Amino acid sequence: MSCQIIDSHAHLTMFEPDEVPDVLKRARAAGVCGVIVPATGADDLDRAAELAGAYPDIVAAAGIHPHEASSLDDGLKAHLEQTVERDGIVAVGEIGLDYHYMSSPREDQLRALEWQLDLAASADLPVILHNRESWGDMERILRSRAGRIRGVCHSFAETPEAARLVIEFGLKAGISGMVTFNKGDNIREMVRALELKDLLVETDSPYLAPVPNRGKRNEPAYVVLTAQRIAGELDVAFEELARQTTKNVRELFGLGPGWPETAA
Ligand SMILES: [Zn+2]
Incomplete structure (x- = not known):
């Protein structure tokens, strides 16, 4: 099958x-x-970059997830600075805030996020942002960098108003399989408040497998199910949704129309 869509x-x-x-x-x-x-921490930073080097259909992001924010010491900072220079690294991520698990203290999360946002700015890379039960702080930080930041709020699950702010600040909203869940009314409402040019589609594999695969391990092939549901919510053809959101991914991450090289 030809190249229809990218799992962001x-x-x-x-x-x-x-x-x-x-x-x-x-x-x-x-x-x-x-x-x-996207990488999540010291343990998979090199592995993410290696996957990008090993497979023509993979590019990667380098970052420390908020769960591991406390691990961001000088040594890891230096490692990150080196990794963002590697071939196939197209973003800084996954970074952000997560007050649901609070695996790292709030102050550490805020410090790690600000430092990595600065890293992305100096490396001229987009960011991949994680946000869970932390929208107040996230909004404040993004607002302070509005217009000087680009990237995606991945698996975004806030209100339509918050999603519009994300776009206003210069970012995209990443939509995951949650849009297909029975209890996903809030996500569907948020999606309907956005335009195609503002959306990215993702799996967040191995998590959040879309219906009817909910509960199974997620994988990139299933992004099609999520895209179909979003197309339905926006009342556009799947092909149109796939075409525009893939264009969004290419532009955001600087992937030419020829990527991946081996695409049919
Ligand atoms: Zn993720």
């Missing part, structure tokens, strides 16, 4: 290395030709 967020570092070729093969068969793989 999949943690393929959490898959067994020898599974990745088959995962990518199934994605290709479903029309998913490219995958953005």
